[in-house]
Amino acid sequence: MKRFLSLALACAALPAVAQAEAPKHLDYLDAAKFTPSQILPPPAAHGSASEAFELETLHRLLAKASPERLAQAKVDSDNENPSLFNNVVGFDLKTKPATWALLTLVQSEGDLAADKSKTFFHRMRPYSADPSIPFCEHKPDPAKPEYRSYPSGHSTLGYSVGWVLAHLMPAKADAILARAADYAMSREYCGAHYASDTEASHVIGTMVGIDLLADPRLAGKIAAARAELSKP
Structure with a gap:
């Protein structure tokens, strides 16, 4: 009895965060x-002819990829934040605090929106469906297939933040949106996602960007970012 009492007291003494993390929720987007x-068609079923076609397409893409493009995919895989646009805007976005705060808010909301669909559709990753697909991040365990393929989180980041940034910096919109698309392609070159995964992210990311830019609660943050970006 004393042993069980001691265990209970020890558990009670743990910080709340260690016992259970508070669930994350959308702060601005309407869930x-x-x-x-209601926003995405279901992905190809595992074992279906449609999945086989997507895997074959992915194999062809990877077979023709240059070492440089594969290396870029790995860099993009490791860089999951708005600084992915630094090269196209011509400066480090972290040096613009109001802009960085807004863009990371967009990323956070987009992550949660994409995660909802990842959980709902529960799609097997390409490298789990076909172990011969190379994966740039780590060596997957074939005994533990991964099921978070549809949509792509990285691609949702690129498309949502890219949409907002393009509207804050219209003179560079073409380059920003092209970078978002190329960042999404990196997920295919990485072997992490099918083309339909990244296209689903295009849908969600654009919706996220449109809704957040139109949210009156964010008007002050958007104005501050736009003013900050207008300065040399």
């Missing part, structure tokens, strides 16, 4: 608008 079955 109802991001109901997975």
Whole structure:
């Protein structure tokens, strides 16, 4: 009895965060608008002819990829934040605090919206469906297939933040949006996602960007970022 009492007291003494993390939730986006079955078609079923076609397409893409493009995919895989646009805007976005705060907010909201669909669709990753697909991040365990392929989190980041940044910096919009698309392609070159995964992210990311830019609660943050970016 004393042993069980000691264990209970020890557990009670643990910080709340260690016992259970508070669930994350959307702060600005309307969760109802991001109901997975209402915004995305279901992905190809595992073992289907459609999945086989997507895997074959991915194999062809990787077979023709240059070492430089594969290396870029690995760099993009490791860089999952708005600084992915630094080269196209011509400066480090972290040096613009109001802009960085807004863009990381967009990323956070987009992550949660994409995660809702990842959980709902529960799609197997390409490298789990076909172990011969190379994966640039780590060596996957074939005994533990991964099921978070549809949509792509990285691609949702690129498309949502890219949409907002393009509207804050219209003179560089073409380059910003092209970078978002190339960043999404890196997920295919990395072997982490199918083309339909990244296209689903295009849908969600654009929705996220449109809704957040139009949210009156963010008007002050958007104005501050735009003013900051207008300065040399």
